[in-house]
Amino acid sequence: MRLPDLEAWAIFACVVEHKSFSGAADAIGLSKATVSKAITRLEAQLGTGLFHRTSRRLALTESGRTLADHAQRILAEARAAEEAANDGAAALAGRVRVSAPMSFGLAHVAPLLARFLAEHDRIEIELDLSDAVTDIVAEGFDIALRIGSLPDSSLRARRLGPVAMHIIAAPAYLARYGRPTHAGQLGEHRLLGYTNASGPLHLRGPGGAEVAVRFAGPLGANSGEAILPALRAGLGIAVLPDFIIARDIAAGTVEPILTDWHSTPIGLHLMTPPGTLRPARVEALISFLTEEIRRQCPPEPRIDSARLVD
Incomplete structure (x- = not known):
């Protein structure tokens, strides 16, 4: 049985995240040639091209766009597994990327994050505020807060409360x-x-x-x-x-x-990428936001019918 080339999948995810071979190479400490060879190797194994390459532009092919989500999951699961093996206290360190709607983020999320950071001085949070629909897997977000009905997707979601x-x-x-x-x-x-x-x-x-x-x-x-x-x-x-x-x-x-x-009743949801294995710092922030936001939300008028609630 041939094992999957996990290194090539992880490098593919980094290239997607940084939108260039050289950017990915700098981020993970490899040469650009090594990154290019890993992508070529993965394309050969898959039997399909992942990128359209020109001298000025790098763009995902249709197959590349489809497989990028899988690559991001593989990389995220591997990072989470490594951190889970570390000491619990030491794992409460590092960066967490959060996406939230602009107005709600300014009024409610930013103050909560300030309180959380005061208690966890080894954690860094990158907050992105936008009302645009964001692909949290492709953009590399650990947590996203979303208001409205949920599209059918592989993302995990927990309903925090109704929005009047x-x-x-x-x-x-x-x-x-x-x-x-x-x-x-x-x-x-x-x-x-x-x-x-x-x-x-x-x-x-x-x-x-x-x-x-x-x-x-x-x-x-x-x-x-x-x-x-x-x-x-x-x-x-x-x-x-x-x-x-x-x-x-x-x-x-x-x-x-x-x-x-x-x-039609709409809800506030906390979204995370697929998979249940997450770094301790991400789990800590999820628990904190869930408890604090649910405390602020009005009572539920009805049972949520979200596709997946954890």
Whole structure:
């Protein structure tokens, strides 16, 4: 039986991460020629090319994109196995890469990470804040916090709690354009849209009535925070999560409308790459974030139907 070339798989994962042969070579302390030979060897064993190579650009082939996920898992599992063999205290050291949505990350994740680092001075955290959909395996993230429904994938997920959504408008907008009394009237109003949302927003109201609304109007943005100035100025109606809009509601700069209509429940999830073997520092941060965020979240309105919960 021929054993897999684990070294070549690990080198392939490093090339994908650093997007170049020379970058991977520098990161792992090998010559560029050694890295190139390992990739050539792996391509020969697999019977397919992994990269399109030119003098200026290195790009994954279709096969390479498919296999990159496997390579990242192999490398991550090997690193975790080595760290698991170390002394437990010593393993609570090193870097953890975390991805989170921009607004939620600033308001809730960053303060928690400061507390965690104060207790673990040998751990380093790299926090990436973005509302864009990120491939956490390809980008090398250990933990990702995601809000919304989960796509079908091999990622592991644990639900931390529900996210309350509000349909809101400023008093000035309602005074000028009127207050809608039925979700079906939203299409007649000026709407402020969140462009990262895919498809229309489905609302359910009294008596089981359902309405689909596409939020497209004078302003669309890929950040909920970017919608706030226009919302406060009375330029339109928006649907935003509680963690973005709660202070404005409390201050009276905006107010909830159509409160008997609700969107499909969405949740906050903590995502990790496939596999159960993780470094101790990653497990420590997962446990900390899970406990602290669940404490802050409101009670669950329903049982989560996520594909995989650990």
